[in-house]
Amino acid sequence: MEGSVRTYNVVHLPGDGIGPEVTAVARDVVDQAGKRHGFSVDWRHSPLGSEHYLRTGEVLSDETLAELRPADAIFLGAVGSPSVPPGVLERGLLLRLRFELDLYVNLRPAKQRPGVETAGADDLDFVVVRENTEGLYAGAGGIAHQGSSFEVATEESLNTRAGVERCVRYAADLAKRRGGKLTLVHKTNVLVNAGSLWMRVAKDIAAAEGVDLDYAHVDAACLYMVSDPGRFDVIVTDNLFGDILTDLAAALTGGLGLSASGNLNPARTGPSMFEPVHGSAPDIAGTGKANPAGAVLSASLMLDHLGEPAASAELEAAVDAVLAKGGAATTSAWADALTAEVSR
Numbered sequence: 306m307e308g309s310v311r312t313y314n315v316v317h318l319p320g321d322g323i324g325p326e327v328t329a330v331a332r333d334v335v336d337q338a339g340k341r342h343g344f345s346v347d348w349r350h351s352p353l354g355s356e357h358y359l360r361t362g363e364v365l366s367d368e369t370l371a372e373l374r375p376a377d378a379i380f381l382g383a384v385g386s387p388s389v390p391p392g393v394l395e396r397g398l399l400l401r402l403r404f405e406l407d408l409y410v411n412l413r414p415a416k417q418r419p420g421v422e423t424a425g426a427d428d429l430d431f432v433v434v435r436e437n438t439e440g441l442y443a444g445a446g447g448i449a450h451q452g453s454s455f456e457v458a459t460e461e462s463l464n465t466r467a468g469v470e471r472c473v474r475y476a477a478d479l480a481k482r483r484g485g486k487l488t489l490v491h492k493t494n495v496l497v498n499a500g501s502l503w504m505r506v507a508k509d510i511a512a513a514e515g516v517d518l519d520y521a522h523v524d525a526a527c528l529y530m531v532s533d534p535g536r537f538d539v540i541v542t543d544n545l546f547g548d549i550l551t552d553l554a555a556a557l558t559g560g561l562g563l564s565a566s567g568n569l570n571p572a573r574t575g576p577s578m579f580e581p582v583h584g585s586a587p588d589i590a591g592t593g594k595a596n597p598a599g600a601v602l603s604a605s606l607m608l609d610h611l612g613e614p615a616a617s618a619e620l621e622a623a624v625d626a627v628l629a630k631g632g633a634a635t636t637s638a639w640a641d642a643l644t645a646e647v648s649r
């Protein structure tokens with residue numbers, strides 16, 4: 306029954322530093338799970354990243370973008386390198402993909418895992434829904450009178466009703482599916498304009514969806530995350546707050562090595578993109594010490610999005626099983642341990 310095997314076209318964009326090392330492990334585990342669950346992944350390599358940029362001058366061309374659009378998903382390692390000025394790849398590649406592919410939700414689960422001590426209080430299992438296309442990331446602003454003592458630099462936070470609504474709607478729906486509550490995190494006492502829009506939208510959508518709504522200012526949310534994380538189930542927040550909060554959440558749950566993310570286009574007008582939260586970590590690239598768990602958990606999010614929830618759950622369970630036994634010290638030890646778990 307060859308024809309009945311489900312096939313997904315996934316662009317593998319390993320990128321820089323430890324990106325290729327960790328995504329190679331995740332790819333193998335996905336292929337292995339696919340054999341057991343009746344699907345296969347047609348991986349297509351994309352060379353984008355610092356080396357490609359330095360060699361060819363391309364960060365992300367319109368042609369390459371057009372090639373990515375028909376994919377079912379994009380699986381990204383990490384981008385960024387000390388040999389490329391800051392911002393070039395971050396804005397030109399990563400953020401451009403988020404914007405152009407309309408990946409308006411950045412989904413970042415934070416969960417206390419077996420065998421991993423949390424740095425704060427116990428009872429931590431929440432998901433951050435980070436708005437991913439607007440806010441201070443939108444690129445509005447500029448520099449005038451550069452170099453003079455009257456130099457002005459501005460970054461404006463853009464918040465559209467449509468952009469806030471679609472993000473909050475996704476988060477409310479997720480809270481409903483998890484049987485939990487929604488917490489809006491913002492800074493409504495200072496950022497009164499954007500805060501007002503976010504608050505009005507969150508209230509309306511939560512009421513319409515029948516979801517309990519809570520609210521915390523972002524500074525207090527940092528404190529609660531450490532001292533009382535059990536109060537959170539689904540957090541919805543703006544782009545920069547979400548960026549910062551999810552690094553804190555990662556630190557609390559075992560570090561960036563274990564943190565996963567999905568850049569989602571919930572409307573499915575194009576591929577969603579999955580990546581570990583960690584960066585290219587040039588300091589440990591090539592040492593064989595990179596932890597592939599974040600990449601594997603990101604692949605688990607990808608499989609869920611592709612409609613393979615059983616395989617997705619299996620990948621997450623494999624990571625948890627390895628962690629419960631104390632984890633692994635090297636990338637290849639992780640690979641061996643995960644392979645053993647998935648074929649059990």
Ligand code: IPM
Nearest residue numbers: 385395396399400548582584
């Ligand atoms: C992240 C990263 C990116 C961000 C950078 C690399 C542009 O920190 O995915 O959290 O700020 O969104």
Ligand code: MN
Nearest residue numbers: 548549552582
């Ligand atoms: Mn970040």
